[in-house]
Amino acid sequence: MRKTLGNITYMRTKAAHRDPEKENSRSALVMAWRRQQMRRRAVAHVKRVSRNDGLARSVEELYDRDGRPPQNIDIEHMMVQYKRLKRQHGWLEAMVKRCRCRLRELDLVRFIHATAAIEQHMLDRQAARYEAHRAIAQKEQRGKKIPAKLAALIKVDVVREVRRHELRNTLTDTLSGQYLPLSRYIQEVMRYMHYEDIPEANRVGIDPDPEARYQFLLSAYFDMVVLVEDIESKIYDLQEYVESADLLLLRET
Amino acid sequence: MTAPPPPILILAPPRSFTTLASGMLGVHPQVFGVPELMLFYYETIGDLWRYGRSFPAIDTRVRHGLLRAVSEIVFGEQTDESVMAAEYWCGRRQHWPAREVFAELQSLVAPLRILEKSPDYSAKPDSMLRFFEGFPDAQIIYLTRHPIGQCKSAINIGEGDYPYLSNSFAYEGDQAIADPQIAWHDMNVNILNFLETHVPPAQRMQIKGEVLLAEPEAELKKICQWLGLRTDNGAMEAMMHPERSSFAAFGPISALFGNDPNFLRNPFFTKQPARKLPPLDQPLPWREDGATLYPEVIALAQELGY
Numbered sequence: 199m200r201k202t203l204g205n206i207t208y209m210r211t212k213a214a215h216r217d218p219e220k221e222n223s224r225s226a227l228v229m230a231w232r233r234q235q236m237r238r239r240a241v242a243h244v245k246r247v248s249r250n251d252g253l254a255r256s257v258e259e260l261y262d263r264d265g266r267p268p269q270n271i272d273i274e275h276m277m278v279q280y281k282r283l284k285r286q287h288g289w290l291e292a293m294v295k296r297c298r299c300r301l302r303e304l305d306l307v308r309f310i311h312a313t314a315a316i317e318q319h320m321l322d323r324q325a326a327r328y329e330a331h332r333a334i335a336q337k338e339q340r341g342k343k344i345p346a347k348l349a350a351l352i353k354v355d356v357v358r359e360v361r362r363h364e365l366r367n368t369l370t371d372t373l374s375g376q377y378l379p380l381s382r383y384i385q386e387v388m389r390y391m392h393y394e395d396i397p398e399a400n401r402v403g404i405d406p407d408p409e410a411r412y413q414f415l416l417s418a419y420f421d422m423v424v425l426v427e428d429i430e431s432k433i434y435d436l437q438e439y440v441e442s443a444d445l446l447l448l449r450e451t
Numbered sequence: 452m453t454a455p456p457p458p459i460l461i462l463a464p465p466r467s468f469t470t471l472a473s474g475m476l477g478v479h480p481q482v483f484g485v486p487e488l489m490l491f492y493y494e495t496i497g498d499l500w501r502y503g504r505s506f507p508a509i510d511t512r513v514r515h516g517l518l519r520a521v522s523e524i525v526f527g528e529q530t531d532e533s534v535m536a537a538e539y540w541c542g543r544r545q546h547w548p549a550r551e552v553f554a555e556l557q558s559l560v561a562p563l564r565i566l567e568k569s570p571d572y573s574a575k576p577d578s579m580l581r582f583f584e585g586f587p588d589a590q591i592i593y594l595t596r597h598p599i600g601q602c603k604s605a606i607n608i609g610e611g612d613y614p615y616l617s618n619s620f621a622y623e624g625d626q627a628i629a630d631p632q633i634a635w636h637d638m639n640v641n642i643l644n645f646l647e648t649h650v651p652p653a654q655r656m657q658i659k660g661e662v663l664l665a666e667p668e669a670e671l672k673k674i675c676q677w678l679g680l681r682t683d684n685g686a687m688e689a690m691m692h693p694e695r696s697s698f699a700a701f702g703p704i705s706a707l708f709g710n711d712p713n714f715l716r717n718p719f720f721t722k723q724p725a726r727k728l729p730p731l732d733q734p735l736p737w738r739e740d741g742a743t744l745y746p747e748v749i750a751l752a753q754e755l756g757y
Contacts, residue, residue: 202636202637204619204636206617223622226627227620
């Protein structure tokens with residue numbers, strides 16, 4: 199057998215070197231690359247709304263470096279996707295509304311406090327971020343090292359993005375849920391939402407404790423709000439592409 | 452029922468002209484070229500799917516090829532609806548061994564010979580073994596490319612991320628340096644180890660990518676003769692038009708890729724003059740310290756005819 203020189207992997211960088219000093223140097227290099235990658239993404243994120251969205255990125259990759267679409271692009275597919283997202287959006291919004299009503303029924307005061315706390319947290323974060331951007335602009339440090347405070351805020355965004363991706367997968371559970379009309383996660387949410395309407399024999403697996411049910415529904419509610427936002431941003435991106443494609447077609451005809 | 456003809460597999464590290472080679476061979480009248488299926492990367496589709504979904508950046512690479520292939524072969528078109536149907540098709544087979552899924556696709560395209568190429572197999576020896584254990588009668592084309600050409604091409608995609616994604620690091624003392632030549636060497640070693648220990652000489656063939664590009668008619672004729680395929684003018688002419696493949700364009704929005712996006716954007720083949728290959732001992736353009744190829748890399752490149 200021939201011998202390899204390194205320890206190559208596919209698409210992952212977790213393979214470590216046995217020598218600790220070499221491993222330190224390797225991981226420092228990987229971390230520097232990750233920081234650079236994250237910085238590139240952050241810059242792109244600032245330039246365009248929701249650039250990090252998977253669909254927008256996919257569509258964007260269709261275009262070449264000069265922004266020209268390929269000759270064989272099919273705008274119809276974009277339209278189909280757009281309509282599908284609109285349907286998904288409407289349906290999910292209805293779920294959010296129903297969940298909100300249910301939570302109000304279960305414990306109105308706690309629910310109001312919880313939503314107010316989340317909203318306040320979002321506002322605080324937004325203000326902190328705005329402040330950090332303003333500080334950079336004032337010092338004219340654009341393009342230089344990102345301050346620690348802004349880096350921390352971006353990190354929170356990245357964590358949210360990962361969570362959003364996880365949620366998106368739960369919504370379109372097409373692989374394991376091919377026999378199910380809805381994904382397992384959404385099914386579970388509906389079972390908790392309509393607990394009282396389910397016959398007692400079919401309540402297996404649902405925690406009967408009202409506190410546990412409230413907590414589950416509260417967390418599901420915020421998850422679904424994130425999902426609705428996610429779909430809205432997808433629709434927004436796609437709408438831009440469809441509109442620019444329409445303009446292009448008008449100009450050509 | 453007669454057994455379907457044996458499959459053809461193209462093995463090579465990434466950026467070694469595999470897309471073009473598979474695009475050209477894939478439109479031969481007796482061959483059906485599929486996109487990068489990645490099917491043998493794991494034991495089952497379920498494992499592959501979960502792997503893809505864990506990492507958004509590679510999800511499209513992992514799943515789009517198979518979805519487009521199933522869409523086209525099983526459902527006869529590539530639209531969002533047929534891709535959705537393909538997801539269900541894969542879902543129903545999520546616990547099947549990769550071999551059985553591939554065998555089903557193979558029998559559906561028979562009497563044409565199915566042609567698969569997934570360069571990522573070269574980074575994972577067990578995926579190549581898995582393929583050959585499932586199809587011991589397969590014929591395997593080993594495509595090579597000059598190390599400096601391949602590394603430069605790999606560095607130029609995705610803003611130079613390739614060495615990091617493939618964990619391709621060289622060490623000068625204790626200092627790690629991102630260097631794609633390690634991946635070039637190790638992927639070729641993985642392929643050679645697999646071919647030499649498992650595949651009988653009669654079932655494997657080595658082709659230089661640069662020669663294929665410069666003299667496509669002669670090289671393709673040689674390959675077809677070895678594969679036992681037609682070499683008449685009609686067949687040779689067909690192979691000059693990779694753009695006629697059902698997969699030589701972007702797919703529907705739910706499965707856009709499955710192949711190199713540059714090829715999907717411009718799938719036409721234009722004959723190129725013979726490339727002047729750089730000397731193996733020149734300083735490497737991607738190394739700031741003026742380093743050259745490592746002796747092991749040079750030895751392997753020379754063994755491969757460079």
